[in-house]
Amino acid sequence: MHTIIINNETCINCEKCVTICPKQVYKSFESYTIPAHPDICISCLHCMAVCPTNSIVFQNNNTDSIENLKSFDVTNFDNFLSSIRSVRHFKNTLIDNLTINNLIKIAKQAPAASNWRTSDILIISDSSKISSMEKITIAHFKKLLSLFNPFIINILGIFRSSLKNYLLKNKPSILQLIDKYEQGHNPVFHNAPHVAVFYGPSVNKLSKDNCDAMMHYFRIYAHSLGIGSCIIGYAYNARKDLKKFLDLPKEYDVFGFIIFGYPLLSFRKAIIRQNYLK
Numbered sequence: 173m174h175t176i177i178i179n180n181e182t183c184i185n186c187e188k189c190v191t192i193c194p195k196q197v198y199k200s201f202e203s204y205t206i207p208a209h210p211d212i213c214i215s216c217l218h219c220m221a222v223c224p225t226n227s228i229v230f231q232n233n234n235t236d237s238i239e240n241l242k243s244f245d246v247t248n249f250d251n252f253l254s255s256i257r258s259v260r261h262f263k264n265t266l267i268d269n270l271t272i273n274n275l276i277k278i279a280k281q282a283p284a285a286s287n288w289r290t291s292d293i294l295i296i297s298d299s300s301k302i303s304s305m306e307k308i309t310i311a312h313f314k315k316l317l318s319l320f321n322p323f324i325i326n327i328l329g330i331f332r333s334s335l336k337n338y339l340l341k342n343k344p345s346i347l348q349l350i351d352k353y354e355q356g357h358n359p360v361f362h363n364a365p366h367v368a369v370f371y372g373p374s375v376n377k378l379s380k381d382n383c384d385a386m387m388h389y390f391r392i393y394a395h396s397l398g399i400g401s402c403i404i405g406y407a408y409n410a411r412k413d414l415k416k417f418l419d420l421p422k423e424y425d426v427f428g429f430i431i432f433g434y435p436l437l438s439f440r441k442a443i444i445r446q447n448y449l450k
């Protein structure tokens with residue numbers, strides 16, 4: 173539990189902390205405010221960020237990270253977001269460690285459910301390891317294809333209709349994926365110099381959502397640095413096998429894969445993405 177202290181010498185009882193706190197930790201009286209329920213605090217530090225007199229102190233918590241907001245320019249941010257496209261062709265150049273560490277740092281700034289920040293990112297930059305991941309993903313799809321006989325499809329229709337529908341809908345693209353691989357291409361990870369693996373604790377029911385949020389921060393920040401990226405859903409399908417290969421702790425699950433690197437081609441036009449649901 174956090175020890176939250178309000179400096180009564182400087183507090184002006186403006187109640188901003190009371191208003192902003194998502195957990196109703198603070199209680200205000202006629203002439204003073206107190207942290208009445210510190211046990212339910214989620215460490216979001218909204219209270220510290222709004223207090224006009226810096227009167228709130230957290231003990232046993234790292235609040236060094238709180239700083240004055242730097243100015244930023246968001247003119248054209250809509251164009252910036254529209255210009256993010258999935259990049260699948262990369263220069264044969266590795267991104268330096270400092271930049272990769274910054275990408276991880278910014279991705280970890282993403283919001284997390286209840287501010288429970290327990291998800292993490294593993295970066296793979298070893299091309300032979302990425303080749304093995306490619307092979308494992310293809311093997312997974314070959315195994316799936318072996319389910320394509322009328323008997324198993326009928327059984328799946330009774331017990332796992334979502335898997336049956338997935339198989340029927342995706343059979344052509346799975347066949348194409350395997351075919352491309354057999355021809356010597358890398359249709360899963362696209363010869364990318366780096367793969368980012370997003371994982372979080374299995375017990376947290378919102379780990380997938382937390383990883384999704386981190387993945388979007390990662391991609392948006394990468395784009396601002398001229399780094400191209402693409403989410404690899406095929407690898408997500410093979411996540412259990414890949415998790416074993418990557419030797420991730422058993423109490424964690426993998427929730428997403430992103431390939432990234434310096435783009436070989438640049439997009440000169442933006443498109444307006446269509447929404448098919450009218």
Ligand SMILES: Cc1cc2nc3c(=O)[nH]c(=O)nc-3n(C[C@H](O)[C@H](O)[C@H](O)COP(=O)(O)O)c2cc1C
Nearest residue numbers: 194214216218282283284285286287378381382385
């Ligand atoms: C997947 C996900 C689910 C969330 N669910 C809720 C919610 O149900 N109610 C809520 O008030 N905030 C919710 N949040 C917001 C988080 O609690 C919030 O992002 C976190 O406390 C950090 O605060 P910040 O976004 O201002 O940094 C959710 C965030 C994520 C990523």
Ligand code: SF4
Nearest residue numbers: 193213214216217219
């Ligand atoms: S850190 Fe967040 S939850 Fe905790 S007291 Fe401050 S505003 Fe409330």
Ligand code: SF4
Nearest residue numbers: 183184186187189223
């Ligand atoms: S926001 Fe700061 S000054 Fe205002 S009541 Fe809370 S602690 Fe006091």
